[in-house]
Amino acid sequence: MLWIKALHIVFVASWFAGLFYLPRIFVNLALVAPGSVAERARLLLMARKLLRFTTLLSVPALALGAWLWLGYGIGRGPGNGWMHAKLAVVLLVIGYHHACGVLLRKLADGSSRRSPRWLRCFNEVPVLLLLAAVLLAVVKPF
Template sequence: MEYNHIKAIHIIFVTSWFAGLFYLPRLFVYHTEANQKPEAERQILQKEYKRMQKVLFNAIMVPAMWLTIITGATMIYWLWWDSFASQSWLHLKLGFVLGLVGYHFYCRKLIFELREDKFRFTGFQLRLFNEVATIFLFAIVFIVVLKNTVDWIWGIIGLIVFAVLIMSAVRIVKSIREKKT
């Protein structure tokens, strides 16, 4: 296979991985908020959310993560290995990817806690947690596209502003919901 084939496959698996990273924390929200339902409904919902979380994580997210890492490492080996040290944008991107892998495994930890009916976080806290993957996506895409230091500085400032805006939006939606009820 040539480099562009690996790159296309990499993008497909990144997309699949992020789909799971966006949806799994939303399932955590629903799972946690099912505690407010009547007993019979709560038991049915929580059993289903446990099943959905397990299948999503094991059947989609784990393979997509590993295939993302393998294809990414292949691209680094083929194209950038000789000049890897001079590709500082790539080092920054890989730092964010490591953070994303950490987020992935923290989601796994939450799956195990929810399986044992341990609810450490509120639905609102999990809604905020749900936006972390969006912030990682934003950062990684801008680093890959811009690839220069001046743009990184503006990118980091933009990332901070974006994070504040997205977290504020979650709070605003929460307050609107509370006013309606």
């Protein structure tokens, strides 16, 4: 079980690293001058590759977490309300990941109307989600 926990933590940390950096690329895309075709193409390529890699990392992170939850019963039974809250946070992270994909498509086709300031705020969301997930898993407040 400890190997599974360790791998789960490694994949989750890697997944979040991608979710931290991807929106930063979005900010840079929003700041590209209108005539900078090469810079825009390079940033879009970076964002697409990072989204693909981050998606690949999310699969084992979620699978190992499910294995720990269902296979070993971690967080099941009375007094484990923290696990329900953590699963809600995980669903929010999955939704954020999906929103990154949608936003990337809109930035690529030029239909996004998001300002660099909004994108900077969007960039902070995964920090809050990671903080919530770690606090719930470690402190187990309820």
